[in-house]
Every structure is written in C-alpha cells, then in structure tokens.
Amino acid sequence: MSETQKPVEEMSFEEAIRELETVVGQLERGDVALEQSIALYERGAKLKTRCETKLAEAEEKVAKITLDASGQPQGTAPLEG
Template sequence: MDADPAIDELSFEQALRELETIVGRLESGDTPLADAIALYERGNLLRQRCSDRLDAAQARIEAIRLDQEGRPTGTAPFDAQ
C-alpha cells in the first residue's frame, strides 16, 4: 500500500475508482485478513475524500438569493432538477 498515491492528492474520479477497486477486492473474499483490514482503512479514507469533494462541489454551486433591490439575502442549494 505504500506505493499508492496520497489520498489528498487524488481527484474525485481517481479516489472513486480506487474505492470501487477496493470494494471489489473485499467482496471477493480472497484477501487475507491483514490485507483486508488495510484495504478497509484506505477505503474509508477514500470514501471520506469523495464525500469531502462532493460537499465542496455542492458549496460552489449554491445559488445566491437576492431581495427586490438585488442585494444578496442568503444562499439556496443548487437545484439540479
């Protein structure tokens, strides 16, 4: 695992791909226990990285609400629907 890139250097897409690979390895049941524990720990960190990146993206796309005079009054979550 030491050869793996630092999690904080991964893009969302890279972290998600690695997380999917880890889940597949863990679900196979063929991974020795010590390796499975290490994979689980890295997977948990990757999950957190993906969650943090999604939260940051959501914050960036919040719409600013304006009052009748055009002054900002707050923010509203972006509605992707």
C-alpha cells in the same frame, strides 16, 4: 496494494471513487488475507471520506441560474444552503 499509492488527500474525486470501487471489489471477493483486508478497509474508509469531501466542495461551488421577469437567464447567484 502498491507501496507507491497516491496519498488519498491528493486525489481528485474521480481518482478516489475509482480506487474505492477497486477496494470494495477486492473486499467483496474475499480472496485477500485478513491483514490485507483490514488495510483495504482502512484505505476504503479514507477514500469514502475524500469522495464526500470533494462532493461537498463541488456543491458549494454550484450556482443557480437567476431569471429575469420574462424568464430569460440573467446570471447566477450563489447556492444557498
């Protein structure tokens, strides 16, 4: 792991998911020392949380299309949840 890693809190969803995939791959191979495995696991947990947060934010922004009486799109309405 690099000492110049971008802070997880500043990552986009895409950045976080890419790094999470890398971390999981390293852990699955099992070719890292115990201390590094622990650090990877901790970073992976933070990355997972970041991805979940970014997905929740995206879901909140989703709007559903409203249709008029003839079935034609007339605009959007906030997602109810």
